[in-house]
Amino acid sequence: MSYTNGLDKPTDYFNTVLYSGNATARSITGVGFQPDWVWIKGRTTAYNNTLFDAIRGATKRLYSNGTDAESTQSVTLTSFDSDGFSLGNNASVNSATSTFVAWNWLASNTTASNTDGSITSTVSVNTTSGFSIVSYTGNGTAGATVGHGLGVAPKMIIAKVRSTTEDWPVYHASLGATKYVKLSSTGASETETSIFNDTEPTSSVFSLGTQNKINMNTQTFIAYCFAEKKGFSKFGSYTGNGSTDGTFVYTGFRVGWVMIKRTSGTDGWVIYDNKRETFNVHNLILDANTSNPEEDVSAYNTLDILSNGFKCRGGSSGSGTATNQSGGSYIYMAFAENPFVTSTGIPTTAR
Numbered sequence: 263m264s265y266t267n268g269l270d271k272p273t274d275y276f277n278t279v280l281y282s283g284n285a286t287a288r289s290i291t292g293v294g295f296q297p298d299w300v301w302i303k304g305r306t307t308a309y310n311n312t313l314f315d316a317i318r319g320a321t322k323r324l325y326s327n328g329t330d331a332e333s334t335q336s337v338t339l340t341s342f343d344s345d346g347f348s349l350g351n352n353a354s355v356n357s358a359t360s361t362f363v364a365w366n367w368l369a370s371n372t373t374a375s376n377t378d379g380s381i382t383s384t385v386s387v388n389t390t391s392g393f394s395i396v397s398y399t400g401n402g403t404a405g406a407t408v409g410h411g412l413g414v415a416p417k418m419i420i421a422k423v424r425s426t427t428e429d430w431p432v433y434h435a436s437l438g439a440t441k442y443v444k445l446s447s448t449g450a451s452e453t454e455t456s457i458f459n460d461t462e463p464t465s466s467v468f469s470l471g472t473q474n475k476i477n478m479n480t481q482t483f484i485a486y487c488f489a490e491k492k493g494f495s496k497f498g499s500y501t502g503n504g505s506t507d508g509t510f511v512y513t514g515f516r517v518g519w520v521m522i523k524r525t526s527g528t529d530g531w532v533i534y535d536n537k538r539e540t541f542n543v544h545n546l547i548l549d550a551n552t553s554n555p556e557e558d559v560s561a562y563n564t565l566d567i568l569s570n571g572f573k574c575r576g577g578s579s580g581s582g583t584a585t586n587q588s589g590g591s592y593i594y595m596a597f598a599e600n601p602f603v604t605s606t607g608i609p610t611t612a613r
Contacts, residue, residue, distance in 0.1 A: 272598035275391035285358035298369035307360035378409030387411035392489030402479030417497035436499035504588025508574030518599035526591040
């Protein structure tokens with residue numbers, strides 16, 4: 263099987279970079295493209311997960327681990343550059359006493375108006391990689407729709423009201439539009455009509471209910487939308503088995519980044535990537551929903567990254583419930599380091 267419709271070089275569209283802070287204005291390079299969405303997290307110090315995107319503009323930050331409104335800080339991420347981004351001396355992104363990881367996604371490096379929905383949106387879209395950044399203004403009306411520009415239905419949507427304090431509602435295709443989870447919370451999935459209006463997204467729009475966190479009248483919102491692309495991204499679910507010989511999850515590629523959330527109970531959003539650790543077993547996690555520094559979970563939530571997916575190695579004891587509780591329900595979003603088989607038919611290998 264070959265991935266002729268996939269992406270042979272995933273790092274052209276998503277890439278992770280590591281750096282040590284120096285409290286001095288500087289450029290971070292090595293991304294390989296001009297990113298449109300940059301997610302920065304301190305590894306050795308308890309700094310917020312700080313998110314920037316090109317539609318909202320440099321210096322405008324949101325915290326995935328909080329409900330805060332968008333704030334402008336002139337010495338955080340100061341520009342999106344051709345091979346990375348530039349930083350000021352703000353401690354949350356460039357403290358001299360911390361190391362950092364930055365996760366980077368490519369949209370289109372441009373913006374366009376989208377009138378597919380009842381609410382006009384501004385979008386930056388990459389249909390090849392299945393990623394779009396969508397800005398819109400809520401109208402408080404049940405059944406309002408917003409154009410995303412992907413051309414196929416998104417499998418995952420992460421949204422946030424920019425102009426006031428609210429949670430981050432997340433749509434995931436494995437849960438369906440009747441349920442949602444909060445990126446800023448450890449909570450289990452919730453059934454709620456007034457978030458995504460019980461309406462699955464289409465190839466052109468996603469639907470809104472009346473909840474303030476997704477459609478507050480006159481307030482501005484940002485949404486990160488993801489379609490699944492063979493050999494590059496996967497948005498799925500699995501059931502834990504509580505064993506150190508845990509559940510194997512097939513993605514069709516060697517995983518470069520994966521975020522996992524237990525939806526059947528209270529647990530955090532745990533993130534693994536291929537740069538902070540380069541060999542199995544993967545023991546270092548960061549949480550999207552906390553400011554905690556990097557944690558060694560070798561006693562419970564360990565993970566193997568394989569040529570065609572990932573395998574949970576933690577049991578149900580202690581904090582192992584975050585990835586592999588026996589009978590637990592999980593969702594994940596994953597991006598590739600390499601496809602399992604390239605379009606030339608050459609297989610990749612596990613590490």
